[in-house]
Amino acid sequence: MRVTVAENWWQVRGAERYLIESIAYFNEARVYSRDGDETSSHEAIFKGLDVLRTGMDINPLLLEPDHLLRSVELLLGSPGNRLAVYGTLRPGESNHRVIAGIKGEWISGFVRGRMEEYYGFPFFVPDARSGTVPVEVLTSSELCNSWAAIDRFEGRWYDRSLIPILDSNGEVLAIANIYCKSRSPKIRLCESMDKLASTPDQDTSGFR
Numbered sequence: 001m002r003v004t005v006a007e008n009w010w011q012v013r014g015a016e017r018y019l020i021e022s023i024a025y026f027n028e029a030r031v032y033s034r035d036g037d038e039t040s041s042h043e044a045i046f047k048g049l050d051v052l053r054t055g056m057d058i059n060p061l062l063l064e065p066d067h068l069l070r071s072v073e074l075l076l077g078s079p080g081n082r083l084a085v086y087g088t089l090r091p092g093e094s095n096h097r098v099i100a101g102i103k104g105e106w107i108s109g110f111v112r113g114r115m116e117e118y119y120g121f122p123f124f125v126p127d128a129r130s131g132t133v134p135v136e137v138l139t140s141s142e143l144c145n146s147w148a149a150i151d152r153f154e155g156r157w158y159d160r161s162l163i164p165i166l167d168s169n170g171e172v173l174a175i176a177n178i179y180c181k182s183r184s185p186k187i188r189l190c191e192s193m194d195k196l197a198s199t200p201d202q203d204t205s206g207f208r
Contacts, residue, residue, distance in 0.1 A: 008077065083143055083176060086136075102138065107139070143177075147177075160178070162178075
């Protein structure tokens, strides 16, 4: 199967598995880039592109080796113009003011994963094997100039990741950005300490 960027290739039968696998690599690349490891970031992007190239027979001429992030944007239908929100950023919620000034269109959809809560804050955890979580999706060309400010607001506890947006029938509508629970060592340490605190009989001498 040979596709072009102009087509919504992720809606082709059998494409979702390659979409999910490639997005996992692209999200991994973002984490590496955030931590300053551009070499590992580029390697992860190439792995994601290879998944699409081999699984979907994407035309290699569409890939731009010198502009990897641009290649990802083209292949995924410009996800940089979409933000999926599930918590206080939703219209009518307490922190919607952060994105209220961004002009665009809103649609409703779903993402695969689960919700968790830490210290009173909601965290979305992507999981292709889980059920779905309802989201509101903003599409706007103004988002490209707003990501830095939204990232600062969300902080290090959240990772901005790519995720497929589904309709009520489970079909992929588009790919968007979403703020997920961070995979940073800091939050993993807090989780470990929480589990430790909930097990009073466990020997904690090694943590002192």
